[in-house]
Amino acid sequence: MRPKLANRLVFVFALLGAGISAYLTAAHLNPALLTCGPIVQGCDEVAAHATSRGFGIAGLESVPTAAFGLLMYLWVAALSFVRVASAALDRIARLLQAATAVAAVGVSAWLTYLEAFVIRAWCQWCIASAALTVLILLAIALERPERAGELAESHT
Amino acid sequence: MKSGEVKLFAAILVVAIILVAVALVPMLTARDPRKPAPPPRGLTGEELAPPSARSLGNPKARYTLVEFGDYQCGLCKTAHDRSKGWIKKYGDRLRYVFYFYAAVTHLHSRSMARAAEAAAEQGKYWEMHNLLFQNAPTMSKLSPKEGDELIMKLAAKLKLDMIKFRAALQGPSTDKAVTAGEDLAVRAGVQSTPHFFIVTPDGKIDRLQFLDNVEQWLKDPTKFK
Numbered sequence: 123m124r125p126k127l128a129n130r131l132v133f134v135f136a137l138l139g140a141g142i143s144a145y146l147t148a149a150h151l152n153p154a155l156l157t158c159g160p161i162v163q164g165c166d167e168v169a170a171h172a173t174s175r176g177f178g179i180a181g182l183e184s185v186p187t188a189a190f191g192l193l194m195y196l197w198v199a200a201l202s203f204v205r206v207a208s209a210a211l212d213r214i215a216r217l218l219q220a221a222t223a224v225a226a227v228g229v230s231a232w233l234t235y236l237e238a239f240v241i242r243a244w245c246q247w248c249i250a251s252a253a254l255t256v257l258i259l260l261a262i263a264l265e266r267p268e269r270a271g272e273l274a275e276s277h278t
Numbered sequence: 279m280k281s282g283e284v285k286l287f288a289a290i291l292v293v294a295i296i297l298v299a300v301a302l303v304p305m306l307t308a309r310d311p312r313k314p315a316p317p318p319r320g321l322t323g324e325e326l327a328p329p330s331a332r333s334l335g336n337p338k339a340r341y342t343l344v345e346f347g348d349y350q351c352g353l354c355k356t357a358h359d360r361s362k363g364w365i366k367k368y369g370d371r372l373r374y375v376f377y378f379y380a381a382v383t384h385l386h387s388r389s390m391a392r393a394a395e396a397a398a399e400q401g402k403y404w405e406m407h408n409l410l411f412q413n414a415p416t417m418s419k420l421s422p423k424e425g426d427e428l429i430m431k432l433a434a435k436l437k438l439d440m441i442k443f444r445a446a447l448q449g450p451s452t453d454k455a456v457t458a459g460e461d462l463a464v465r466a467g468v469q470s471t472p473h474f475f476i477v478t479p480d481g482k483i484d485r486l487q488f489l490d491n492v493e494q495w496l497k498d499p500t501k502f503k
Binding site for chain 1: 281283284286287290291294297298301302348350351352353355356381382383384385414415418419
């Protein structure tokens, strides 16, 4: 995949993820906002589980887990922007994106495992977010390395 | 802007911000999420927290803090941990009453509530209540059968008469007690947990609803002396 296309996809996926995370963060502040369905109906159960607040870590309960997702997606989107805005930072920004995406897929896999085997309920928003982290990682991984300087060259 | 690509990204970003603002701002401004719903109608303070209700703190306190909570709700566990501090600090001038209510269905919630009621028949409601919250994270990983086994272990830990405890768990009295709390929650308009009320000395009910509001209310202990 050409770097330009890969970076555009990563940017759009990250913004979509940020939108979902922002919604879930808002829903934690006001649970009445949380809507589920039509395919799955377990959002309330997932949202009520300890891991939906600060990953279930003591001391972090006041911060919704979705807020960490929001920060992650905004960080990835910002790095995409850096890649097109600065030739010098293209390579390091891509590396940071790749590292973030690997960590995000790992965390999403753990949260999905919790949905499947611990909470035994599914939330469509969490599934969508997990899918987006995978798509971001795929777009980064499928970018052709030999064309990695293309973005920077195009505007210098 | 250095290139068309930067312009494209900026345009996508602006569209995304507009979309998020259009979707989220009306949702968040529709109702202040920290602002509690109005007090319940057709329910008196005497009904919500009768003198006979199980309580912690000072049973003769002028103000009663009533909580509706669920043993398998994460925020309810946080509330439980904090309630210990409230009772320690203000227990001489505050009465605390807890009712079980599950706003959403959890696998073990109701059997945990029944276990607390069964322990109450041997005078160990609060001890079981504490153990249930302590073990809630473990419980959420267990199957129904494993959950029942853990409840038995907790009962044994409290040195309950296991024959009586088992009979109470399966008997109608625990179910009736749990249902009474749930009915009260419905009458009080509880739709999420934890959910808090204050019963004032004149028998009025003040809905605090959220955990943050309780902590705010407790910040001025002079008002509930």
